[in-house]
Amino acid sequence: MGALDSPQRPAILCGPTLLLVLIVLLFSTFSIRLWYLQVYRYDFFAGRSQDNRTRQTTMFSPRGIIWDRNGVLLAENVPAYALALVREECPDIPRTLDQIALWTGLPRADLQKAFDLGKKRVKHFDEQVIVPNISFDLVATVEVHHQEWPGLVIVVRPKRYYAHGTELAHILGYVARANEAELHNDPTLQLGDDVGKQGLEVVLEQRLRGDKGLEEFEVDALGRVLASRVVSPPVAGEDFSLSVSLPLQQAAINALDNRAGAIVVMDADSGEILAQVSLPSYDPNEFVVGISQANWDALQDNELHPLQNRPVQSAYPPGSVFKLLIAGLALEKGLVSPTTSVYCTGKYTLGQREFRCWKRGGHGKVDLLKSLRESCDVYYYAAGERLGVDAIHDYALQCGFGEKTGLELPHERSGNIPSSAWKLKRFGERWQKGETLNFSIGQGHTLTTPLQIARFVGALVNDGHLLRPTLLRTTTPEIVGSLPMSAQTRKLILDAMVATVEEDQGTARLIRRPGVRVGGKTGTAQVVKLMEQYEKKKTHEIPYRFRDHAWLASFAEKDGRHYVVVVMIEHGGHGGADAGPVAGAVYDAIFNGQPGL
Numbered sequence: 100m101g102a103l104d105s106p107q108r109p110a111i112l113c114g115p116t117l118l119l120v121l122i123v124l125l126f127s128t129f130s131i132r133l134w135y136l137q138v139y140r141y142d143f144f145a146g147r148s149q150d151n152r153t154r155q156t157t158m159f160s161p162r163g164i165i166w167d168r169n170g171v172l173l174a175e176n177v178p179a180y181a182l183a184l185v186r187e188e189c190p191d192i193p194r195t196l197d198q199i200a201l202w203t204g205l206p207r208a209d210l211q212k213a214f215d216l217g218k219k220r221v222k223h224f225d226e227q228v229i230v231p232n233i234s235f236d237l238v239a240t241v242e243v244h245h246q247e248w249p250g251l252v253i254v255v256r257p258k259r260y261y262a263h264g265t266e267l268a269h270i271l272g273y274v275a276r277a278n279e280a281e282l283h284n285d286p287t288l289q290l291g292d293d294v295g296k297q298g299l300e301v302v303l304e305q306r307l308r309g310d311k312g313l314e315e316f317e318v319d320a321l322g323r324v325l326a327s328r329v330v331s332p333p334v335a336g337e338d339f340s341l342s343v344s345l346p347l348q349q350a351a352i353n354a355l356d357n358r359a360g361a362i363v364v365m366d367a368d369s370g371e372i373l374a375q376v377s378l379p380s381y382d383p384n385e386f387v388v389g390i391s392q393a394n395w396d397a398l399q400d401n402e403l404h405p406l407q408n409r410p411v412q413s414a415y416p417p418g419s420v421f422k423l424l425i426a427g428l429a430l431e432k433g434l435v436s437p438t439t440s441v442y443c444t445g446k447y448t449l450g451q452r453e454f455r456c457w458k459r460g461g462h463g464k465v466d467l468l469k470s471l472r473e474s475c476d477v478y479y480y481a482a483g484e485r486l487g488v489d490a491i492h493d494y495a496l497q498c499g500f501g502e503k504t505g506l507e508l509p510h511e512r513s514g515n516i517p518s519s520a521w522k523l524k525r526f527g528e529r530w531q532k533g534e535t536l537n538f539s540i541g542q543g544h545t546l547t548t549p550l551q552i553a554r555f556v557g558a559l560v561n562d563g564h565l566l567r568p569t570l571l572r573t574t575t576p577e578i579v580g581s582l583p584m585s586a587q588t589r590k591l592i593l594d595a596m597v598a599t600v601e602e603d604q605g606t607a608r609l610i611r612r613p614g615v616r617v618g619g620k621t622g623t624a625q626v627v628k629l630m631e632q633y634e635k636k637k638t639h640e641i642p643y644r645f646r647d648h649a650w651l652a653s654f655a656e657k658d659g660r661h662y663v664v665v666v667m668i669e670h671g672g673h674g675g676a677d678a679g680p681v682a683g684a685v686y687d688a689i690f691n692g693q694p695g696l
Contacts, residue, residue: 272298483539
């Protein structure tokens, strides 16, 4: 046999060829990766490189300044310190938050919540505010331990300060830390920013806030600043000059003498509010730094509701002040004339019911002037019965009641002017004739705010113009309507108001001032029907919650200027005896050298 041939084996790469292939594959991989990093992901990594080389910080804009009408500073900005965290530089965030809680005494859970909220909105290399207001002592402590707690930084930012605290709290309102909803709805806000919460601060928020700026720093690998530049400068918020006079505001507060109530002082010709008082009050500065739970609970639990802005947010039965409107309607309808008289015996009979006048013995023969001067209820019972509820309702709406005045303050109430349709819808009951009699003297379901009363009286003396009240200085009054009264009707009412002050029988004689034409109308608004044991008691002898509200609506004219002063004292007793001296003290402040009025 011949030798068998060897079987053929497949060719394989020799060593040098295999090495060459591997080298080609390796360099191909490096090339693809290099293309991916340098070309495809260039924008991303260039941005990361720039972020590592630069730092950006917010330049906070100063909030607009607020002055009174004479240039007295009311709301300003002062330097404040905040504690912030740079996440990229902080190696142990939970431990750092523990230390912040130890330094500040704040609950650890609150700090964690602030951190989690800000993490969504602040870049990892930017300053994230954790505690917006800290003391200077804590600033010193943080600086001393700076090396031990990397990533913790002190941020200097403006803080709101109200120089006159409680005196203007309900007008200015306050700013406080923006909550989660506010941060979500406004992308320009940052964690730790303050925003308006009440008063003018919230109404004028966008104009007061201004625009933040941005500063950029170039740093080395160790974080040392090499250079800086301002990318965009901050823009300060708008400044405002109010119509309010601080000395007059203080005089009105002193006149109210810590009683719960409201005072409105208005320039009848311009609609400018010269003073607006609501007592009791609160300190808005507490909210700026973060009010304590104990102080917040005290405000909430206070039965006199110090947070309530009474001139615009509280509505009361106007009592006999409403008789000014009924007199105007009766004159315009031709139901009465200046000489038309009613005989008051101290009561008025409607069907089987008797409606009493405030004067038990009656006023005797009463004409228009006497009805207002001595505030006879029987005269207005008779007028109201003839007018009817719906005519009074429609007329009151035309006089500006039952609607908001439009003052630059939040949460204004419109009050309530009832009608037959309103009662049917509200209670499912028909209107009763006896309710019309109560309506005609400002009782029952009738509710008005002190500011509405002031605007109405202002329209009586300024040729019938219903003005939009304003807390800002203005050169052009905004007329929003006209009183549905002829000049003759307004004159008759104003003359009766003057008689109420100037004549000895007048219920507002306590506000008489020599050399000044003053007119007024008192009102005593019943809160509840008094039990018999209290009916003949003096005001201070009656339990507080049973006492009547005391009203006085008035005007004064001197040297061509017209002023309106409205006083409402909650559970204060009687309009003339209790509200009268308060209004008188305000007029003394107006006419005894108040600057800029």
